[in-house]
Amino acid sequence: MNGQERGNWQSQFGFIAAAAGSAIGLGNIWKFPYLAGMYGGAAFVLVYLLFIIFIGVPVMNSELLIGRKSGKNALGAFKALAPGTPWWIVGAMGILAGFIILSYYSVVAGWAVAYIFKSGAYMAKNADHANLFVGFITSSVAPIVWHAIFMLICIYIVSAGIEKGIEKYSKILMPILVLILLILILRGITLPGAGKGLEFYLKPDFSKLSAKAILAALGQAFFSLSLGMGCMIVYGSYLKKDQDIPANSYWICGSDTGIALLAGFAIFPAVFAFGLEPAAGPGLTFITIPAVLQAMGPAGHFFGVLFFFLLAIAALTSAISLLEVVSAYFIDEAKWDRKKATWIMGIIIFLLGVPSSLGLGVWSNIKIIGGRDIFDSLDFIASYILLPLGGLLLCLFIGWFWGTDKAIEEANIGAKNIKLGSTYAFLIKYIAPIAIFLVFLNSTGVIK
Numbered sequence: 001m002n003g004q005e006r007g008n009w010q011s012q013f014g015f016i017a018a019a020a021g022s023a024i025g026l027g028n029i030w031k032f033p034y035l036a037g038m039y040g041g042a043a044f045v046l047v048y049l050l051f052i053i054f055i056g057v058p059v060m061n062s063e064l065l066i067g068r069k070s071g072k073n074a075l076g077a078f079k080a081l082a083p084g085t086p087w088w089i090v091g092a093m094g095i096l097a098g099f100i101i102l103s104y105y106s107v108v109a110g111w112a113v114a115y116i117f118k119s120g121a122y123m124a125k126n127a128d129h130a131n132l133f134v135g136f137i138t139s140s141v142a143p144i145v146w147h148a149i150f151m152l153i154c155i156y157i158v159s160a161g162i163e164k165g166i167e168k169y170s171k172i173l174m175p176i177l178v179l180i181l182l183i184l185i186l187r188g189i190t191l192p193g194a195g196k197g198l199e200f201y202l203k204p205d206f207s208k209l210s211a212k213a214i215l216a217a218l219g220q221a222f223f224s225l226s227l228g229m230g231c232m233i234v235y236g237s238y239l240k241k242d243q244d245i246p247a248n249s250y251w252i253c254g255s256d257t258g259i260a261l262l263a264g265f266a267i268f269p270a271v272f273a274f275g276l277e278p279a280a281g282p283g284l285t286f287i288t289i290p291a292v293l294q295a296m297g298p299a300g301h302f303f304g305v306l307f308f309f310l311l312a313i314a315a316l317t318s319a320i321s322l323l324e325v326v327s328a329y330f331i332d333e334a335k336w337d338r339k340k341a342t343w344i345m346g347i348i349i350f351l352l353g354v355p356s357s358l359g360l361g362v363w364s365n366i367k368i369i370g371g372r373d374i375f376d377s378l379d380f381i382a383s384y385i386l387l388p389l390g391g392l393l394l395c396l397f398i399g400w401f402w403g404t405d406k407a408i409e410e411a412n413i414g415a416k417n418i419k420l421g422s423t424y425a426f427l428i429k430y431i432a433p434i435a436i437f438l439v440f441l442n443s444t445g446v447i448k
Contacts, residue, residue: 006331008163008238008240009240013171014163014167014171015167015239015243016252017170017173017175018317020251020252020256021170021173021177022320023224024256024260026285026315029263029267029311030281032260032261032263032264033201036201037268039208039209039216040207044216045202046204054431055218055431058424058432059225059395060249061249061411062394063232064248065236066081067234067237067238068236068245068410073095073234074092074325074328075088075095076333077091078090081402082397089393090390091233093390093393094230094233094390095230095326097386098325099352100381100382104353106319106353110149113149115286122294123294123301124294129288137361138361148350150319151349152346157316158320158323158324170317173316177310177313178262180307180309184307187270187299191270191274194269197267197271198268215439215442218442222435225256228389228394229322242414245410246420271292273292274295285311289307326345355374356375356378359373359374388439388443392433395428395436399433404424404425
């Protein structure tokens with residue numbers, strides 16, 4: 001099966017929109033801004049940017065060039081570049097991670113889709129947003145229905161192919177995401193008292209840059225870019241030879257970072273304007289934000305629909321890349337046609353997500369890893385073990401097995417203004433592996 005039969009990106013914008021969409025996910029909206037506020041504002045952002053440049057960009061380049069060189073899925077790429085060796089395990093780990101992550105990620109994305117339509121509940125007078133949210137996610141039927149709806153949307157887009165599915169919808173969804181974000185920022189920063197939120201978010205406080213803060217910046221930089229899960233290898237495999245990999249890597253990493261920064265401008269001015277405490281994760285998104293929207297009065301309904309639509313788009317652009325990673329394996333290796341691969345794997349992933357949803361409610365007494373429920377156990381396995389290990393092994397593969405000379409030669413085909421050289425080789429051989437190993441030790445609790 002040659003590259004043309006597998007499909008190719010038809011434009012640079014389409015590829016960057018899809019790859020940036022893969023990187024831009026829920027973490028950009030609900031985690032990065034909070035970490036920045038908690039760990040020193042602009043001081044944290046500066047450290048985060050350094051990690052993006054010196055670790056995120058080299059690893060991004062590596063995944064894209066492996067994909068383009070091999071023209072294969074995540075596992076097939078390593079089999080093609082290192083035949084007869086066990087390096088294919090790195091690709092297998094990425095596929096497994098993507099499979100697991102999408103199962104519970106889709107559950108959370110379903111919550112975001114549901115909240116687009118639940119504005120009546122959170123806009124009601126004296127609404128208890130915490131109880132509304134907990135009541136919704138712990139129920140047995142509704143979250144699974146929304147999880148199914150979200151997965152069906154993913155399956156529909158991915159089954160349509162690279163050009164007519166992923167690229168087409170990424171070119172529509174990403175500009176909409178940016179437009180909604182700009183509208184929300186404009187509303188947020190014009191609220192009375194918004195200045196306190198901007199101060200919390202951006203005021204540099206280097207005294208908060210503890211070792212824990214630096215590890216948090218490092219971890220967020222790695223996880224935010226969809227690295228270690230095979231997404232960029234697969235997306236790279238659909239690149240034509242004349243595509244500029246180094247420049248595209250900067251565009252993708254820059255877009256991801258830009259959206260994360262903008263999300264803070266949309267959220268914190270509004271949160272502080274109404275005297276609410278910032279939070280991280282689902283608490284910020286599904287409890288604090290609805291309280292902000294309620295306090296806005298009638299306009300809150302409109303901005304609520306926009307915000308949760310934004311959240312759903314961010315989740316969708318990431319989810320389609322995860323489903324593509326899994327589907328591409330069966331398309332390449334098992335010779336399934338795209339529709340068969342996408343529908344079968346999409347349904348299996350949906351079914352795996354059902355226990356994650358029920359584990360927050362009727363199955364909450366089931367604990368698997370270290371007292372974690374089903375949802376958190378799956379997240380721990382995929383995000384805290386498989387992803388950093390996959391990223392670490394990828395660096396070792398490029399730096400010490402396949403060779404940086406071959407990597408640089410491949411990446412520079414089609415490169416124009418930015419070319420890889422000795423700096424890339426040094427970063428991928430020494431700096432990135434050590435940094436990702438620290439992420440692994442921190443995420444598994446060995447160091448804190």
